[in-house]
Amino acid sequence: MLTSIQNLIxxxxxxxxxxxxxxxxxxxxxxxxxxxxxxxxxASLPGYCCEAAGGEPxxxxxxxxxxxxxxxxxxxxDSVEDQDQLDPWWEELGPGTAASAATGLYFTATxxxxxxxxxxxxxxxxxxLRAGILNRFLVMCSGQHLDLVQTQPILEQYWQIAGAKxxxxxxxxxxxxxxxxxxHSDILxxxxxxxxETGLLIQILDDLMEFRYMxxxxxxKKVRSLRRSLPxxxxxEVCSEEERNRLNGLFVADYLLPEHIExxxxxxxxxxxxxxxxxxxxxxxxxxxxGLKRAKVPGSMKGKFIALLDELHAPD
Numbered sequence: 001m002l003t004s005i006q007n008l009i010x011x012x013x014x015x016x017x018x019x020x021x022x023x024x025x026x027x028x029x030x031x032x033x034x035x036x037x038x039x040x041x042x043a044s045l046p047g048y049c050c051e052a053a054g055g056e057p058x059x060x061x062x063x064x065x066x067x068x069x070x071x072x073x074x075x076x077x078d079s080v081e082d083q084d085q086l087d088p089w090w091e092e093l094g095p096g097t098a099a100s101a102a103t104g105l106y107f108t109a110t111x112x113x114x115x116x117x118x119x120x121x122x123x124x125x126x127x128x129l130r131a132g133i134l135n136r137f138l139v140m141c142s143g144q145h146l147d148l149v150q151t152q153p154i155l156e157q158y159w160q161i162a163g164a165k166x167x168x169x170x171x172x173x174x175x176x177x178x179x180x181x182x183x184h185s186d187i188l189x190x191x192x193x194x195x196x197e198t199g200l201l202i203q204i205l206d207d208l209m210e211f212r213y214m215x216x217x218x219x220x221k222k223v224r225s226l227r228r229s230l231p232x233x234x235x236x237e238v239c240s241e242e243e244r245n246r247l248n249g250l251f252v253a254d255y256l257l258p259e260h261i262e263x264x265x266x267x268x269x270x271x272x273x274x275x276x277x278x279x280x281x282x283x284x285x286x287x288x289x290x291g292l293k294r295a296k297v298p299g300s301m302k303g304k305f306i307a308l309l310d311e312l313h314a315p316d
Contacts, residue, residue, distance in 0.1 A: 001047060001057070005065045012111045018104065025101040026108070028089045029072050041311065043068045045170065045198075046177030048308075049191045052301040055181025062115040063129065063176045069109035070137065071169065074144075076102035081148055110134075120180075129176055136172045139164055152227055152251070155237045162203045163196070170199030178295070190295025194305065197288035201281060201312050204230060208277045211268065218261035227251050230280075231273040232264070239271050285309060 009030075013023050043064055050060040079087065080095040080102075090098040113133065116126035143164025150157055174195030178188055207230040214221065226232055236244055247267060250260050268274065292305055 004061050008061060008065050008112060009108060012108055022104060025097060026104050029076055029101045029105065045173040048304050049174045049177035050180045052297045053178040053181035053187060059119060059180050060177050062112045062119060066109040066112040067173050069105045069112065073102040073105035129179055133172060133176055136168055140168050153233055155233050158230060158233045162200055166199035166203040167196040171195035187295050190291045193291030193294060194288050197284045197291060200284045204277055204280055205312055207231060214261060215265045218258040221256050221261060223251050223254055223256055230277060231268045234276050235268045235271045235273045239267060243267060
């Protein structure tokens with residue numbers, strides 16, 4: 001299926017007349033994502049859900065291509081807006097290059113969705129899918145905006161942002177794939193739940209792995225991304241007022257020194273931040289499995305979904 005997706009994307013660029021220099025930038029962005037762990041494995045979600053709901057996996061190629069394109073574009077824009085570590089392919093030319101490539105990927109994704117009109121004979125399904133996908137992206141953008149303007153979220157806001165960004169994004173992949181096969185609301189809600197909880201699992205794991213890396217290799221670090229991570233948000237929620245004031249005092253600077261990192265790590269561990277993340281991983285995994293049950297995923301397909309969840313595990 002991956003080859004079919006890549007061929008579709010290349011065909012769209014050629015038909016649209018995108019300039020080679022721009023196509024090269026978009027290709028590099030997609031290639032960057034393909035080298036990062038489970039990205040392409042997770043792109044199998046729409047196909048899995050379509051097949052599990054009784055549809056034909058081949059019908060999902062335009063939707064999967066669009067989802068992967070949106071996913072890559074969102075990652076690029078998130079990196080630019082959060083001022084994260086720069087990807088080598090656009091570091092020399094600056095963040096404007098990444099934003100330009102992301103814009104092209106967004107429009108490529110929209111053109112990929114238009115292929116549903118040709119692929120499917122029923123006219124209502126393509127319209128509903130396009131509307132559902134684009135409407136959800138407005139919600140995701142809302143989450144990203146709140147993430148940018150709320151520099152120190154409380155725990156409730158952390159989950160709100162994570163749900164609107166990562167949760168909604170993977171819920172969309174599962175809902176869209178299943179919608180190609182069925183319009184049964186309970187089944188669609190089950191797939192939606194599985195995707196939403198999978199997205200939250202990915203977000204928690206990202207924060208946990210970042211914490212583990214920080215704890216093992218304390219070094220100078222930007223404050224902005226750290227203070228919005230789950231272990232820090234949780235610790236500030238549950239620690240004493242004296243400790244909270246001390247930690248907030250450290251977060252005033254743009255960067256944290258190694259000795260400050262060590263102090264923050266100690267505060268997180270002392271207030272049960274790691275245990276909280278591990279408990280949340282177990283809880284959201286079970287909620288994802290509950291979604292499979294609600295979606296009535298047949299036993300022959302359930303193993304594929306569970307294997308995907310098994311790949312999302314806490315670092316040792």
